[in-house]
Amino acid sequence: MGEAAASLPVPYTSVFGPVPTVVSGFAGPFGVRSLELILQTFANAAYAASYLALVAVGLVLIFGVMGIVNFAHGELYMLGAYATFYFYSEQQMSFLVAVALGLVLVGAFGLLIERGLFRPLRDNPLGGLIASIGLLLCLQAAAALEFGTKKKPVVAPTQEILTLLPGVTLPWTRVYVILVAVGLLTALWIFLKRSKFGWALRACAQDPEAAALQGISMNQTARLAMFIGAGMAGVAGALTAPLVEPEPHMGHGIIVAAFIVIIVGGIGSLGGAVIAAVLYALVQTFVTTYWNGVMADIVGLLLMLIVLVVKPAGLFGVKDRA
Amino acid sequence: MSIELIKRRLSRRRFIQSTATGAALAGAGIGLAGPVRAEGEAIKIGFLAPLTGDVAAWGAPGLYGCQIWAERVNANGGVIIDGRRHPVEFVAFDNEYSAAKARTGAQKLIEDDGVKFIMMLGGDTMPPVVDISNRTGMLVSTLLPSDLTPETPLLIAPAEVHPIYNVTGVAWLGENKPDLKTAMICAQDDALGRPSVATYLAAFEAAGIDVIEEPLFFDISTTDFAPIMTRMMASDPDIICLDTAYTDYVHPLCEQAFLQGYKGQILSCTMDFYDQVVAKTSKEFMEGVIFQFPDFDDPKMNNPQINFQDPGGFYNEYNRRFPGEWGAVSWEYASIMDLWKAAAESANSAEPEAVLAAMKGTGTGAQCFGEARWWGKELFGIDNALVGNWPVVAIDDGVARIQEFRSIPAWWDRHKDLLIKHMEAMGEMYYQRI
Numbered sequence: 001m002g003e004a005a006a007s008l009p010v011p012y013t014s015v016f017g018p019v020p021t022v023v024s025g026f027a028g029p030f031g032v033r034s035l036e037l038i039l040q041t042f043a044n045a046a047y048a049a050s051y052l053a054l055v056a057v058g059l060v061l062i063f064g065v066m067g068i069v070n071f072a073h074g075e076l077y078m079l080g081a082y083a084t085f086y087f088y089s090e091q092q093m094s095f096l097v098a099v100a101l102g103l104v105l106v107g108a109f110g111l112l113i114e115r116g117l118f119r120p121l122r123d124n125p126l127g128g129l130i131a132s133i134g135l136l137l138c139l140q141a142a143a144a145l146e147f148g149t150k151k152k153p154v155v156a157p158t159q160e161i162l163t164l165l166p167g168v169t170l171p172w173t174r175v176y177v178i179l180v181a182v183g184l185l186t187a188l189w190i191f192l193k194r195s196k197f198g199w200a201l202r203a204c205a206q207d208p209e210a211a212a213l214q215g216i217s218m219n220q221t222a223r224l225a226m227f228i229g230a231g232m233a234g235v236a237g238a239l240t241a242p243l244v245e246p247e248p249h250m251g252h253g254i255i256v257a258a259f260i261v262i263i264v265g266g267i268g269s270l271g272g273a274v275i276a277a278v279l280y281a282l283v284q285t286f287v288t289t290y291w292n293g294v295m296a297d298i299v300g301l302l303l304m305l306i307v308l309v310v311k312p313a314g315l316f317g318v319k320d321r322a
Numbered sequence: 323m324s325i326e327l328i329k330r331r332l333s334r335r336r337f338i339q340s341t342a343t344g345a346a347l348a349g350a351g352i353g354l355a356g357p358v359r360a361e362g363e364a365i366k367i368g369f370l371a372p373l374t375g376d377v378a379a380w381g382a383p384g385l386y387g388c389q390i391w392a393e394r395v396n397a398n399g400g401v402i403i404d405g406r407r408h409p410v411e412f413v414a415f416d417n418e419y420s421a422a423k424a425r426t427g428a429q430k431l432i433e434d435d436g437v438k439f440i441m442m443l444g445g446d447t448m449p450p451v452v453d454i455s456n457r458t459g460m461l462v463s464t465l466l467p468s469d470l471t472p473e474t475p476l477l478i479a480p481a482e483v484h485p486i487y488n489v490t491g492v493a494w495l496g497e498n499k500p501d502l503k504t505a506m507i508c509a510q511d512d513a514l515g516r517p518s519v520a521t522y523l524a525a526f527e528a529a530g531i532d533v534i535e536e537p538l539f540f541d542i543s544t545t546d547f548a549p550i551m552t553r554m555m556a557s558d559p560d561i562i563c564l565d566t567a568y569t570d571y572v573h574p575l576c577e578q579a580f581l582q583g584y585k586g587q588i589l590s591c592t593m594d595f596y597d598q599v600v601a602k603t604s605k606e607f608m609e610g611v612i613f614q615f616p617d618f619d620d621p622k623m624n625n626p627q628i629n630f631q632d633p634g635g636f637y638n639e640y641n642r643r644f645p646g647e648w649g650a651v652s653w654e655y656a657s658i659m660d661l662w663k664a665a666a667e668s669a670n671s672a673e674p675e676a677v678l679a680a681m682k683g684t685g686t687g688a689q690c691f692g693e694a695r696w697w698g699k700e701l702f703g704i705d706n707a708l709v710g711n712w713p714v715v716a717i718d719d720g721v722a723r724i725q726e727f728r729s730i731p732a733w734w735d736r737h738k739d740l741l742i743k744h745m746e747a748m749g750e751m752y753y754q755r756i
Contacts, residue, residue, distance in 0.1 A: 034556070037552065037553075037556045040552050041549065041552060044546075044548045044549050044552060047546075047548070048546055144374070149373075149374040149375065149378055150378065150379065151570055151573075153573075153595075153598045153601070153602065155601055155602055156577075156602065159580075159581070159604075161581065161583070169581075169582065169583070171581040174548070243546075243574070244545050244546075244574075245570075245573070245574075247570075249375070249376075250545070252543075253543050253545055254545075256543075284549075285546075285549045288540070288544075288549040288550060288553070289549045289550075289552055289553045289556075290553070292511075292538055292539045292540060293511075293538075293539065293540025293541045293544050293549075293550060294511045294539050294540065294541045296541070297541045297543065
C-alpha cells in the first residue's frame with residue numbers, strides 16, 4: 001500500500017450537539033458530516049436508483065399488461081449478468097456489445113416465457129404467479145449447473161474515474177449504468193407516449209377488454225411488454241455484472257427491492273416506479289452511509305409500510321390496476 | 323457421496339471425475355493406488371458445511387482438500403485400528419449455511435450414514451447440531467471457536483481459532499508499520515462478523531491504534547458496497563479493516579477502496595482468490611494487504627514446526643485438480659483429519675468418545691502451524707480450542723507470502739482483559755451466548 005493518511009480526523013458533533021456513543025470511545029451514527037460526503041452519497045444513490053429503476057419498470061410493465069406478478073424477474077436480471085460474463089469475459093467481446101446482447105437475448109427469452117408460460121395462464125393470475133416461482137427455481141438451477149454456484153469475476157471495462165466535483169467521484173462503470181438507465185427510460189417514455197405500439201400497451205394496461213374491442217391484439221402487446229420488461233432487467237444485470245458479479249441467486253435481493261419500489265410507487269405506475277426507485281435508493285444509501293447497512297434495510301421496509309398505511313395504493317397508484 | 327454434492331460444483335464433469343476417483347480409491351480397497359492396501363471396513367466421516375450459497379467458499383474448497391487427504395491416507399493403508407487398516411470415506415451434506423438444513427444433515431449423517439465424526443464450518447449452523455451431538459455423543463468440529471460454550475463438550479475447534487488469530491495481523495502491523503495510527507472496521511452483521519469485530523477492537527487497542535468510529539455493520543444481503551466504503555474513507559483512516567467478511571464481500575470492498583482512491587493499509591481476516599482482486603484492482607494497490615491465510619507453497623511452510631505433510635505437494639495437487647479454488651479452508655478440514663487420525667490410532671478406536679479423550683489427553687496437540695495447547699476456558703468456558711502459532715500473510719508482488727508466525731497464547735497472556743472486555747461489549751462471551 002502507499003503512504004498512510006497523514007492527518008487524524010476532527011472530532012465530530014451533530015447539529016444537536018455532542019453525539020451519544022454506543023460503545024465508549026466511538027462517535028455516533030451521524031458523526032461524519034461534510035458536504036463532500038453528502039454529495040458522494042447522492043452520486044452513489046444515483047447508481048443504485050438507476051439499475052433498480054430499470055428492473056422495477058420492467059416488472060411494472062409486465063404486471064400492467066399481463067396481470068402477472070413475475071417473481072422470476074430477478075432471474076432475468078441474473079441472466080443479463082451472465083450474458084456479460086459469457087460474451088465479455090469468456091468470449092472477449094467488447095463490453096457494450098455484451099450488454100447489447102444481454103438486452104436482446106434476455107428480451108427474446110421473455111418472449112419465450114410469454115408464449116410458453118404466461119399466455120396459457122393469462123386468465124389465471126395465481127397460476128401465473130406460481131409458474132413464475134417455478135421458473136425462478138429452474139433458472140437458478142440451470143445457472144448453477146452451467147456456471148457453478150460461485151460468483152463469476154467480471155473485470156470492469158475501465159478503471160477510469162469521473163470526478164464530478166473535488167472529492168466527489170464516480171467510476172465510469174457506474175456512470176455507464178446511470179447513462180444507459182436514463183437513456184432507456186426516456187426512450188420508453190417517448191415510446192409509450194408517442195407511438196401507436198405504446199398507446200396499445202397503455203390501453204391494454206388500462207382496460208384489456210376495451211382494448212381488444214378496439215382491435216388491439218392482446219398477444220402482440222403482451223409479447224411487446226414481455227420483451228421490453230425482460231430486456232430492461234437483462235440490460236440492468238448486464239451493465240452491473242462487473243460491479244456485483246453474477247451468481248445464481250443474485251436475483252433474490254433485486255426482486256425484493258423491486259417489489260418494495262413498485263409497492264411504494266404504486267403497482268402499475270411506471271412513473272411511480274422510477275420515482276420510488278430514486279426514493280428507495282436515496283434512503284438506502286444515506287442510511288447505509290450515515291448509520292449502517294443493517295438499519296438501511298429496516299428503514300427501507302419501514303418506508304414501504306408507512307406508504308401502505310398512509311396511501312395503500314402507493315404514491316402514484318390507483319385503486320384498479322392500470 | 324450423497325447427491326447433494328452434485329449441486330456444489332462449478333463443473334459437473336470435473337466434480338464427477340474427481341469424486342469418482344476419490345470414491346474408487348476410498349471404497350472397499352478396490353483400486354488403491356498406494357503400496358499399502360486398507361483391508362478393514364471403511365470409516366465414514368461427515369462433512370456438513372455450506373457447499374452452495376454465499377458461504378460456499380468456506381465449505382466446498384475444504385471438501386476438495388479432504389478428497390486429496392483421503393486419497394493420500396488411503397493409499398498408505400488408511401487408519402490403523404486394532405492392527406487393521408481402515409480406509410476413510412467422506413460423506414458430504416450441503417447445509418447451505420442454513421441451521422435447519424444443518425440439523426437435517428446431522429441427523430442423516432449420524433443415523434443413515436453411520437459417520438464417526440462430523441466436520442463443520444460452524445457459526446449460525448452450529449446450534450441445532452450441538453443439540454444432536456450432545457444427544458447422540460457425536461464428536462463434531464468447527465472452524466469457529468466462538469461456537470464453543472460449556473454446553474458443547476463434544477464440539478472441538480482444532481484447526482483454526484477464529485477470530486482470535488486475527489490479533490496476530492494487527493500486532494504485526496503495530497510493530498512493523500508504527501506510522502499506522504487509526505483504523506475503521508466494517509463487518510457483516512452475523513455470528514462470524516461480530517466476534518471478529520470484538521477481536522479486532524481488542525487487537526487495535528493493544529497495538530495502540532485508534533478505531534475512530536463504531537464498526538460499520540452491514541446486512542448479509544448487501545450487494546452495493548460503495549456507500550460502505552465511502553463512509554469508511556470519510557474518516558480518513560490509516561487502516562481499513564474488513565474483519566471476517568465473506569469472500570463475496572471482501573472482493574467488492576477492495577474494489578471500491580481502489581475505485582474511491584484509498585491509499586492506506588487494508589487488513590482482512592481472509593483474502594480468498596486474491597488473484598481475482600488483483601486483476602480487478604492492481605498489483606500496486608494490493609501490495610502489502612495483510613490477512614491470515616497462506617498459500618501452502620510458501621517457503622515458510624517448510625519450517626520444521628509445521629504439522630502438515632508435504633504442504634507444497636498438497637497445494638500443487640489441489641491447484642491441479644481444482645484450479646482457482648484454493649482458499650482459507652482448503653487445508654483446514656484436512657488438517658483436522660490429521661489430528662483425528664492420530665487420535666483414533668492412539669485410542670485404537672474410531673468411536674467419538676475415545677477419539678476425543680485421546681486428542682485432549684496430553685493437553686497439547688499438533689496443530690498445523692506448530693505444537694499447540696487445548697485452551698479456551700476463560701473465553702469460551704471450555705478448553706476445546708487448539709491454540710498456538712498463526713501466520714501473518716501479506717501480498718508481495720501479487721503473491722501471498724507469510725511474514726511471520728506469531729503466538730496467539732503470548733498475545734492472550736498479555737491482553738486477555740482487552741479481548742474479554744470487547745467480547746462482552748459485543749455480547750459474544752460464552753455466558754452471554756447461552
